[in-house]
Amino acid sequence: MAHHAREAEVIDTGSLKRRWATYVAGIYILTMGISLAIRAGIGISPQSSLTRTMTLVYTPLSQGTYNFILELFMLFLTYLVARKDFTLKNFASLIPAFVLATCLDLNLMLTRSIGFQDYYLKFLLLAFADALLAFGLFLMIRANLVLMPIDMFVNTLFKRTGLKWGDIKTSFDCTLLIVSAVIGFTFLGGPKFIREGTFMNAILVGQYIKLYFFLFRRIRTAVASHQRRILEQRPF
Template sequence: MAHHAREAEVIDTGSLKRRWITYVIGIYILTMGISLAIRAGIGISPQSSLTRTMTLVYKPLSQGTYNFILELFMLLLTYLVARKDFRLKSFASLIPAFVLATCLDLNLMLTRSIVFQAYFEKFSLLVFADALLAFGLFLMIRANLVLMPIDMFVNTLFRRTGLKWGDIKTSFDCTLLVISAAIGFALLGGPKFIREGTFMNAILVGQYIKLYFFLFHRIKTAIASHYRRSLEHRPY
């Protein structure tokens, strides 16, 4: 799951059980962040804007269901791009995708009573929501387990094209944003859920993750330093 050297520094190489617990907690926190961002009402991430828009197009299906459908479609695209390099174990990515979809619907239900009128309150909620979303991603990176189909698709394009991973991810997010806006114009009278918060999400989540990496490194260094001092002062 680590895409860069700095991500490799936080990877947990401990027990598989602990890593799975970390991964599932990360998914839950991430979906809570998504839910609160939706409740803020001033724009959400490209992926969330597409699946949220679809809940207005065909209301019987939940956003979690649409999210799972999107992940399933991304797995199909991964197969089409990877071809011979595609492995049956890639279907395991649907397990965390299902957990994410379930947690998303649960958290949307738990946060449905949150309604703010003042813009400052909405803005503050979105800032907090993006912090949660980023922390969930950080925990999932640390667990270093199964990639979600969307991330798997981006990684496959990265290996096939040789382009920079960040450029591919940005292009992918922009594509989802364009699709969301197009559906909004065609069926809903205009784009929905695409506002200033959408662009805030693109900036804040990345900065929050950088902050978590920095804090993790500082805490890890402080603990190691304290441990060395303890050994130096231990009586023999």
């Protein structure tokens, strides 16, 4: 799952059971962040914007369901791009995608009573939501297990084209925003859920993840230093 050398620094190489626990916890925290960002009501991430817009176009399906459909579609696109490199193991990515969809619907239900009229409180809620979302991503990176189909598609394009991973991810997010806006104009009279919070999300999530990497390195260094001092103080 690590895309850069700096991400490799936080990878957990311990027991598989612990890593899966970390991964599932990351998914739950991430979906709680998404849910709170939606409740803030001042704009959400490109992916969430598209799936949330679809819940207004065809209401019988939940956002979690639309999210899973999007992940399924991205897995199909990954197959088209990867071709011979696509294996049965790639279908394993649908398992965490299903877990994410389930957790998203659960957290949307748990947070449905949350709503603020004051813009300042909405802003604070979104900032907190993005912090949760980023921490969930951080835990999933640390677990280093199965890629979600969307990330798998971006990674496959990265390997095939040689373009920078960040550029591909940015282009992908912009494409989702455009699709969301087009659907909004076509069926709802205008784009929905694309506001200042959408751009806040793009900035804050990346900064929060940088902060978590920094804190992890500091804590790891402090723990290692403490353990060294204990060993040095032991009588021989």
